[in-house]
Amino acid sequence: MATESEIRKLLEKVRDPELDRSIVELGMVRGLQVDKDRVSFTLALTSLSHPFKDRIVENAKSAVQSAAGIREVDIFLDEMAPEEKASLQKEDGLKGEAEKLNNVKHVIAIMSGKGGVGKSLVTGLLAASLRRLGHRVGVLDADITGPSIPKMFLPANARLDFSPKAMLPAKTRTGIAVISVNLLLESEDQAVIWRGPLISNVIRQFWSDVLWGDLDYLMVDLPPGTSDASLTVLQSLPMSGVVLVTSPQNLAAMVVRKAAQMVRHVEIPILGLVENMSYFVCPDTGNRHRIFGPSDPESMARQLHMPFLGCLPIDPQIASLCDQGKIEEYPGGLFDPLAQRIAQLAPPAGEPKMAKQAS
Ligand SMILES: Nc1ncnc2c1ncn2[C@@H]1O[C@H](COP(=O)(O)OP(=O)(O)O)[C@@H](O)[C@H]1O
Numbered sequence: 001m002a003t004e005s006e007i008r009k010l011l012e013k014v015r016d017p018e019l020d021r022s023i024v025e026l027g028m029v030r031g032l033q034v035d036k037d038r039v040s041f042t043l044a045l046t047s048l049s050h051p052f053k054d055r056i057v058e059n060a061k062s063a064v065q066s067a068a069g070i071r072e073v074d075i076f077l078d079e080m081a082p083e084e085k086a087s088l089q090k091e092d093g094l095k096g097e098a099e100k101l102n103n104v105k106h107v108i109a110i111m112s113g114k115g116g117v118g119k120s121l122v123t124g125l126l127a128a129s130l131r132r133l134g135h136r137v138g139v140l141d142a143d144i145t146g147p148s149i150p151k152m153f154l155p156a157n158a159r160l161d162f163s164p165k166a167m168l169p170a171k172t173r174t175g176i177a178v179i180s181v182n183l184l185l186e187s188e189d190q191a192v193i194w195r196g197p198l199i200s201n202v203i204r205q206f207w208s209d210v211l212w213g214d215l216d217y218l219m220v221d222l223p224p225g226t227s228d229a230s231l232t233v234l235q236s237l238p239m240s241g242v243v244l245v246t247s248p249q250n251l252a253a254m255v256v257r258k259a260a261q262m263v264r265h266v267e268i269p270i271l272g273l274v275e276n277m278s279y280f281v282c283p284d285t286g287n288r289h290r291i292f293g294p295s296d297p298e299s300m301a302r303q304l305h306m307p308f309l310g311c312l313p314i315d316p317q318i319a320s321l322c323d324q325g326k327i328e329e330y331p332g333g334l335f336d337p338l339a340q341r342i343a344q345l346a347p348p349a350g351e352p353k354m355a356k357q358a359s
């Protein structure tokens with residue numbers, strides 16, 4: 001039978017990937033007990049919402065199971081006390097080390113020529129669909145002055161957590177990782193009045209200082225239009241492609257053309273065009289009404305040489321679920337096929353177009 005010190009030796013080989021140190025040396029293994037063929041202990045992690053939690057637990061479990069005669073391993077999870085965590089924190093702040101630990105397969109930005117077309121809503125619903133389809137999904141809210149992603153997914157008091165070297169995304173009820181400036185503010189109503197360069201820095205940090213962990217799809221909600229901040233995202237994140245969102249209104253073609261021009265200028269693939277708020281289905285008669293007038297997004301997409309991905313209706317149920325932080329409860333009938341198509345179109349994450357600037 002294995003002894004306690006033998007088990008401890010085996011656990012010494014298990015490392016916290018973020019801190020790259022042994023979990024025993026870090027003081028994470030507590031109350032270790034060996035009772036014949038049974039081992040139990042508490043694992044005190046830097047955060048219970050740590051993206052590497054499962055990995056550390058599995059590694060610890062298989063390390064213990066490799067001991068002779070051990071049949072059962074019980075691991076209880078706990079979080080380090082704030083003082084313990086602080087002692088592991090770097091004094092000089094976050095230094096972009098999280099980026100090296102992340103493994104994000106596809107980065108897709110959602111863009112529109114102008115505000116209010118439902119870009120954030122499309123971002124949220126696509127993320128919810130991809131999650132439902134079994135992918136590991138994150139949402140980066142790059143709309144720093146008009147952040148609307150947390151409200152769709154999370155309770156108003158949700159905040160980010162920190163590990164010693166990184167910011168940790170908040171997790172939604174279905175397990176989507178979310179980062180937004182709103183999750184850093186004292187109150188969600190607080191205004192962000194920062195100038196362009198500061199905004200660009202925050203967006204870059206949302207990539208380099210956030211421990212996203214392993215993700216299949218990171219959806220990025222861009223600010224409206226072709227602003228500086230949008231350009232920052234397109235150039236400093238390893239983009240797979242961009243989805244353009246429009247609505248059936250005058251001038252739509254002109255603003256979409258401008259947005260497309262910007263994306264092409266930085267040589268990022270355009271995955272296609274989605275038209276939101278195209279029609280309303282009257283609940284009494286089942287008739288379709290084109291509230292914002294007629295439009296022809298299919299031929300617009302053709303003229304702009306991009307795939308047409310689909311039309312979405314105006315649905316009061318979406319707006320109401322969004323207001324309650326329950327966007328993930330919206331049925332996937334329309335969005336799941338759209339998300340699947342976009343997922344198939346998206347190439348693997350590329351290299352960032354612009355070398356990282358010193359900040
Ligand atoms: N298809 C839709 N059906 C119902 N409401 C919608 C729809 N698309 C957007 N909305 C609502 O319109 C408003 C603007 O949408 P939002 O996604 O915030 O736009 P953007 O991010 O482009 O500025 C939100 O209140 C949203 O809930």
Ligand SMILES: [Mg+2]
Pocket residue numbers: 119120121143146148
């Ligand atoms: Mg928005």
